[in-house]
Amino acid sequence: MKQILAILTLIASLTFTSCEDFLTEEVRGQQNLDTYFQSVEEAESFITGCYQAITFGGWWNINTVWLLSEMCSDDGWMGNTTQSQSDYISLAHYQGTGQSNGAISNFWQYRYKGILRCNVAVERISQSEFSDEDMKNRLIGEARFLRGYFYFELVRNFGGVPLVTSFLLPEEIQGITRASAEDVYKFIEDDLKAAADALPKRSEYAATDMGRATSGAALGLLGKVYLYQEKWQEAHDVLETVIDSKEYELLDNFGDVWSVDHNNSKESLFEVQYMYDGTYSLGGSLTIITGARNGPGDGWSWGQPTANLEQAYIDAGDTERLRWTIIKTGCTEIAGEDNFDKFIENSKDMANYKTYIEKYGWDPDCYIIDPAQHKSARIVRKYFVPIEKRPEVYNTDKIPLDHRILRYADVLLMYAEACNELGDDATARKYLNEVRNRVNLEDVKSSGNDLRKDIRLERRLELAWEQNRLYDMMEAQIDRQIAMLWDLLAELQKTEDSGRARHLLGQVIIIGTYIKRRSNLTFVGVQRGAISVQELRLCLNESSENIIVYGADCKTIVKGEGQLTVEQATQVYDLFEAVVETELESLRAMLISIDVGAQVEVSFCVSAAEPLCGLRAHFQGLEWEQDEDGLQYVTRKLERSRG
Numbered sequence: 001m002k003q004i005l006a007i008l009t010l011i012a013s014l015t016f017t018s019c020e021d022f023l024t025e026e027v028r029g030q031q032n033l034d035t036y037f038q039s040v041e042e043a044e045s046f047i048t049g050c051y052q053a054i055t056f057g058g059w060w061n062i063n064t065v066w067l068l069s070e071m072c073s074d075d076g077w078m079g080n081t082t083q084s085q086s087d088y089i090s091l092a093h094y095q096g097t098g099q100s101n102g103a104i105s106n107f108w109q110y111r112y113k114g115i116l117r118c119n120v121a122v123e124r125i126s127q128s129e130f131s132d133e134d135m136k137n138r139l140i141g142e143a144r145f146l147r148g149y150f151y152f153e154l155v156r157n158f159g160g161v162p163l164v165t166s167f168l169l170p171e172e173i174q175g176i177t178r179a180s181a182e183d184v185y186k187f188i189e190d191d192l193k194a195a196a197d198a199l200p201k202r203s204e205y206a207a208t209d210m211g212r213a214t215s216g217a218a219l220g221l222l223g224k225v226y227l228y229q230e231k232w233q234e235a236h237d238v239l240e241t242v243i244d245s246k247e248y249e250l251l252d253n254f255g256d257v258w259s260v261d262h263n264n265s266k267e268s269l270f271e272v273q274y275m276y277d278g279t280y281s282l283g284g285s286l287t288i289i290t291g292a293r294n295g296p297g298d299g300w301s302w303g304q305p306t307a308n309l310e311q312a313y314i315d316a317g318d319t320e321r322l323r324w325t326i327i328k329t330g331c332t333e334i335a336g337e338d339n340f341d342k343f344i345e346n347s348k349d350m351a352n353y354k355t356y357i358e359k360y361g362w363d364p365d366c367y368i369i370d371p372a373q374h375k376s377a378r379i380v381r382k383y384f385v386p387i388e389k390r391p392e393v394y395n396t397d398k399i400p401l402d403h404r405i406l407r408y409a410d411v412l413l414m415y416a417e418a419c420n421e422l423g424d425d426a427t428a429r430k431y432l433n434e435v436r437n438r439v440n441l442e443d444v445k446s447s448g449n450d451l452r453k454d455i456r457l458e459r460r461l462e463l464a465w466e467q468n469r470l471y472d473m474m475e476a477q478i479d480r481q482i483a484m485l486w487d488l489l490a491e492l493q494k495t496e497d498s499g500r501a502r503h504l505l506g507q508v509i510i511i512g513t514y515i516k517r518r519s520n521l522t523f524v525g526v527q528r529g530a531i532s533v534q535e536l537r538l539c540l541n542e543s544s545e546n547i548i549v550y551g552a553d554c555k556t557i558v559k560g561e562g563q564l565t566v567e568q569a570t571q572v573y574d575l576f577e578a579v580v581e582t583e584l585e586s587l588r589a590m591l592i593s594i595d596v597g598a599q600v601e602v603s604f605c606v607s608a609a610e611p612l613c614g615l616r617a618h619f620q621g622l623e624w625e626q627d628e629d630g631l632q633y634v635t636r637k638l639e640r641s642r643g
Contacts, residue, residue, distance in 0.1 A: 053114030118147035141198030148191035281397035304376035506550035531569035560596025
């Protein structure tokens with residue numbers, strides 16, 4: 001497959017050698033769809049273009065969002081302090097997430113360009129008359145896998161998006177509106193199921209085709225799609241099929257997972273295919289993009305690991321994955337780098353080297369990540385390429401390190417999650433411990449909710465900086481509300497009753513505000529280590545104002561100042577959301593009183609048709625009572641550990 005990429009690039013780069021009959025020639029470098037797809041070779045070349053769409057424009061259009069998803073979580077900082085940070089700051093602070101943000105706009109646009117290519121491939125190859133029917137079906141399966149992947153990238157970032165399922169001209173696209181998230185997910189499921197049926201197993205591909213989509217890749221991605229929707233049984237069944245196929249297994253050493261020498265390893269279900277070429281841009285970017293600005297070969301340092309992530313490894317006793325995930329200022333090592341002395345020498349060439357040594361008391365023979373150019377004293381190790389493995393021309397778009405999209409460790413942890421949700425904790429522990437045992441960690445013996453927490457922690461430690469953390473965090477926090485939101489939007493689109501429409505729109509605004517504010521509390525807390533009472537007050541006031549617009553009376557009183565822990569602040573806001581969600585259809589009036597003193601005391605006085613007593617099953621220490629007038633009183637006290 002990598003040879004095909006190289007050939008296509010060379011062909012595209014050829015210039016005209018003759019002007020003879022120029023005006024009668026077809027435009028070179030472009031396919032006429034009416035005359036193309038006449039052979040398997042042409043169809044296969046077009047499918048290669050569908051794969052190329054995974055990293056359209058490389059760093060600028062796709063990789064940026066991959067890194068931003070980490071910068072928006074508790075695992076990553078923005079990193080670089082010496083170049084413009086406008087797009088990154090706006091996203092990391094949840095300010096500019098729309099069309100005005102170049103990174104988001106590019107990601108949206110180029111994912112749809114990939115979908116366009118796949119739509120063309122599915123339609124035209126289906127109509128082609130090939131003698132090799134198996135090859136025809138395989139190529140269509142590859143296109144449907146890639147289309148499912150592109151739509152999954154869109155729906156998990158934007159919710160319901162426009163569904164374009166065939167080749168349409170620009171004027172035909174006008175007026176297409178967003179589909180519901182449910183409909184988008186259904187389309188993805190159908191594509192991935194069809195792909196899984198049509199594609200060969202990994203072991204059935206020739207060595208020259210390694211890197212193409214397989215039935216295992218389609219099933220593995222389908223399992224993730226099911227998990228995002230909390231379809232636990234479906235996820236369990238399809239992921240079990242991947243495991244039982246025996247096509248994949250964990251590498252013996254975690255340090256090999258992101259090694260150039262282990263591209264397309266037995267652990268990889270699907271990865272972006274890169275290769276080195278001194279002239280053409282056939283390689284990856286992330287090694288340079290995330291590399292230290294003062295390291296040999298230099299990097300741009302966009303995206304750096306946080307102290308929070310490092311501490312998570314330390315708390316878990318996970319020294320093995322720590323050293324293969326994070327490179328840190330110090331005298332220890334860079335895992336897998338036999339030329340560590342060159343990095344030390346490079347540190348000594350820094351203009352402020354002596355100043356840093358004197359100011360921070362560092363050993364003069366240490367590797368230093370320049371504090372003047374970096375927001376963190378840490379660099380991502382996973383994308384790092386040791387000096388001896390670096391190509392002759394070492395720059396952006398030249399690095400032959402494939403980018404892992406989906407690997408077997410993720411499959412095992414997803415399967416463990418599904419088993420836990422279905423009450424099969426013994427099986428969940430088995431596969432969770434298989435991942436842990438590779439890095440010499442003790443077996444987990446927990447069950448129930450504690451096991452769920454262990455699985456989520458393991459996902460963080462195993463899959464750090466692999467574009468999963470943000471989505472895992474959001475799944476754990478607001479998955480139910482997101483599902484409710486899309487159900488409301490779907491009903492809103494169908495209703496013709498103006499009164500009902502206003503009512504539904506009010507609910508959408510209330511739940512949407514909760515999602516926004518809940519996310520903001522989480523990530524502000526991650527960045528600052530605590531939540532101010534004022535920040536919590538602002539969240540509650542905005543939500544209260546939306547309830548008033550909805551048609552119910554609502555007043556919020558927050559007494560006290562200072563800091564709360566992230567857990568305290570989010571517990572208060574989650575209780576508020578639970579009360580509102582329970583009474584959304586019948587809510588008449590609500591008074592919220594929060595007193596922040598030696599304790600955090602939360603009180604609700606609610607006038608509504610439905611009882612709130614069921615909340616006690618979900619919130620520890622919750623008190624509920626109802627007076628003779630039907631007013632309900634809900635109280636909860638939290639110990640005030642200082643944030």
